[in-house]
Amino acid sequence: MVLKELQSLTGHTGRVWNCSWNPKGSLLATSGEDTHIRLWGKEGDQWVTKTILSEGHTRTVRNVAWSACGNYIAAASFDGTVSIWDRKNGQFECNATLEGHENEVKAAAWAKSGNFLATCSRDKSVWVWDVDQDEDEYMCASVLQAHTQDVKRVKWHPLEDTLASCSYDNRLKLFKEDDDDWVCVSTLSSHDSSVWSFAFNNDGSRIASCSEDETIKIWQEFKPGNEQGIKTPGKDSAWKCVCTLSGYFSRPIYDIDWCAQSGFIVAAGGDNSIQVFKESDTSQDINAPEFEKVLTQSEAHSEDVNCVSWNPTERGLLASCSDDGDVKLWTLTDC
Template structure:
């Protein structure tokens, strides 16, 4: 099956379908080297997909039996040897593979009082973050022999925490919530604290992602807007006031009118820097950062423009997740997950 993005700047996307899930697919995640694509969903399973060619992917493993309810989120460890899953049964599963063996659940993390919504593995590989409907964020230390110890439980959000995401190079965590805020978390003497709260969205924030430097953050919300945030260090040249010698995050750009319903997912490519978004209006959009300009008063003006879009990306159903390929081998590949139970891989092509 081949679908096309509506051409914007003469850019379009081919699509390939991968079937297997028997319920909606909530999330997809590429392994760090891009050799595997993991998907999870309402059928309580994780499927691993491997390529036999650029146009053919096959399901090589089905991970099941551990979770009793929907698997909402998945995250690969930085070395690609393990996979973490967050489920509505409140458990977090850790899956591993011995050489030549199938993947199996090697640990389950308990603590959330109800639905676990998101899981994210820090770049260092030593920390794992989870969040859930119980308004809490858990920070886990990754030990040897599949031993995970809870280091801290963070409870400053006033509503469900929808997503957690680690900074691409530092052990700094961002969280997005039903309370319409994003919080930035840091460690100080073995104690985790909220260093900044980002306000501006008018409704639930479903998705966040950093750019490759960690200086910028994008967020998608139920208010149908994308917001781009920049981190300003103390004594910045723009004159942004910072508190307690902490960096300050400020919204530098808001994009509205591109999505007609809730934005469920955003992905900022760590290769070419483009941003993809998807949501309840069945569309996928791709945005590109324009060259920043500095005014006489040292104000940094940053804009983002849409360069490609596709309607009915998964027929008439929600597009729950969008993820760019992680390396420069196939930098223009994009994976999506939909309520139709289908995983799709798209290719962005410039003529």
């Protein structure tokens, strides 16, 4: 198995923090220190800049997220705001700016249903916004103060309106709506240091998380009445750390993504490498699954790798971005 570099995309100045594919896999959004969002599309055999969204923010754009319909982008910025872009008129335009966080906004994420947007911040909070896309209205539904430190990422369950977050407090948390309020239903504790990122598998029954502690952890959901006899808190699921991958990275692991098509997990971080893992063919026990590394791309970038993202439709196509200012496209062969 080989990870082959297809193209290096240049254009950003300064570090590039985030890369995110639209749902069709036809556009890649990137953002970084230069305050710009670049949208890349394919022309012939090459990926080129299609659009530069440059007027939404005054500081670093830390994260960009696509809505499930592909017509909206939310951008989280160190200027403390989240910009909302839509292309109702054919081109992406900023139609709303969400304010309320008291410090740098680190990430945003749309629920697959389209009904909610989540944001998180250095101010230790997670906000859930009610979305009315017809009226371009975004109302704060809840401010969640469950974490005790900087919240790094928020992501939604792939099939339902369950929200997850991770933080400098070494924990992941899951939230659900309960009687018009949002409540924490699970706290996932096993990492020894900051949890930088995480990813759900294709059906949301597992989470892979990565940390400053240089480990990857696999979490398994156990629903009420599960065959394994794992106790659950009432009507909500229990989550259990069932596997820890350690010794593969020599620096903190900054990002992780779980491919819905192939089941491969990709992770990257401060040692400049990109590494790919998969569940072993011999893995059978849901309580103790076995995962193995299938490849290491050493010096994938010349500095920290901040984000890795599998294309949602083209099997094996991967995007990465780095402090070195480059965005790279890769293809994983024999996957």
